[in-house]
Amino acid sequence: MAWNEDRARKRIRDFMDSVPEGDIKVEDFRTFLTEARVRKGMLTDMSVRAALVDIPRNRAITTDAVHVYANLVDFNDVLNEAGRETEASHRRALEFLHAHYRGCDELIDEFEMQRVDFHGSRLHAVVLAPDGAENEGERVRVAVAFAAAFREMVERLGDKYPNFKTGVRIGIDSGPAVAIDSGRSDEREPLFIGSPANHAAKLADGNEEGLNLSPRAAAALGQTSDPLAKSVYLNEDIERRYLGDEVVTAGMRQSGSARLEKAYAAVLESLDARMKSETGEAVFRFHHKEPPLKDLVYADHPPSNAIRMDLVSIFADIDNFTAYIDNAIATGMIAEAVANLHVIRAEMGAVLRDDFGGRKVRYIGDCIHGLLAVGDKTETNAMDTMKTAVDAAAGLRSSFELCREMLAGTDELGLAIGIDYGVTPICRLGLRGDASVRAAASRATCVSEAEQRRCNGIETALGEGAYKASPASIREAFGDERVIQNLNVDTAEVVLGTMPSPYTSAGAEAEPMRAHEPEAAPPMRAHNLR
Helix, strand or coil, X not given: CCCCXXXXXXXXXXXXXXXXXXXXXXXXXXXXXXXXXXXXXXXXCCCXXXXXXXXXXXXXXXXXXXXXXXXXXXXXXXXXXXXXXCHHHHHHHHHHHHHHHHHHHHHHHHCCCEEEEEECCEEEEEECCCCCHHHHHHHHHHHHHHHHHHHHHHHHHHHHCHHHCCCEEEEEEEEEEEEEEXXXXXXXXXXXXXXXXXXXXXXXXXXXXXXXXXXHHHHHCCCCCCCCCCCEEECHHHHHHHCCCCCXXXXXXXXXXXXXXXXXXXXXXXXXXXXXXXXXXXXXXXXXXXXXXXXXXXXXCCHHHEEEEEEEEEEEEEECHHHHHHHHHHHCCHHHHHHHHHHHHHHHHHHHHHHCCCEEEEEECCEEEEEECCECCCCECHHHHHHHHHHHHHHHHHHHHHHHHHCCCCCXXXXXXXXXXXXXXXXXXXXXXXXXEEEECCHHHHHHHHHHHCCCCCEEEECHHHHHHCCHHHHHHHCCCCEEECCCHHHHHHHCCCCCCCCCCCCCCXXXXXXXXXXXXXXXXXXXXX
């Protein structure tokens, strides 16, 4: 099945009707938590985590929290063995992720924080308590103490298990954001949208170890008087000073140390049991899955039944969305913005699944990560997969253009898409029952995300693996820079050779734009260096 405008329009209308703006209730987190406890009859016993993973789709929860992103900076090296990705290196990479996810989860529990998501080498958590503007500094102190404990745990794990050794780069920001539900009934997880999560993620991005505080987070600690001052990068020496008496009280240091020891002991117990086991669900065993991937059920794929196959990884990110949400928070338009996000993400998921047989891994903020493959019971057909991937990317953009046409206030948004191809393991890392993590981690997933990041809101980019696996028509269209502008369904027909190009001769007359193609869009062209 391919993308169809009438079908896409109907889907978007149905998504708009399923969670209309008028039905979305905006409330602050303290009120939501109280209502959730009453609704469950749990009074004060219901955890914040339990409430966060049970946000109704018609709720938008305003929060004032500290966001922590931790980036395991050596993960890409773990993926390779002598410069290649192998079954052994992928097994090692998944064990690496499992160990650090488990360690992070244990520490999050000990520090009474809330895990938001694990995605590849990045870990995202929030500090929501103690609430109130007057307690922002205390929340940042908890985040900094957690960061120090996590870095020490990672160092200890690397000393005991050399394959797990990695540096850690951590970003911390604080401020207002909106929490919403991010998944279907069997894939529930909270999602925070707004500047703090986005900024913390950017501060954690990079290869240098250390702790990077935003100006607001540093100001909350009393280390700067101007929230608009330059971000404070904390190297090893400065970080120890920040974790000294002027930041963390003696009682908090003692508490943090005790929390670290308890969490580390729990992680070692789990890892030692896994290392000694040669059977059971904890052992990684791989197999090829016959495409399409749309029927993939992550719960059916613990480590002992993991998938490993050649496939395409696609990242599609809504450009300018953080500013859009920040403006919605400032102007009281949260309900409209959240309703629009639900519609856009649902339609992107439907394009991948229903139109092209792909499978969503997860939503990451305003981004969707998906997988796609074409082939048979034994192998993936690389060229057919790349043709379908380019077609799917074009469908995503055409549906996005329809969403901008049909949804109020979305004119300034764009869509940046990154694609790469390569062998990728897929499984669910068993951490804590229903809180286990859907994992698809490979060079292809990392590169597709990096390719998306180098795009603006009208661009689609290919990684080198995707470029090499593509037929000549796709390589020619994307050019040496592997980037193309305004790739929607109309232009994909030209790229894939399913219709004659209107630019093949001087006398050829260009076809008129269709209803879903923006009038201002220039013709498809390869990316030019700026």
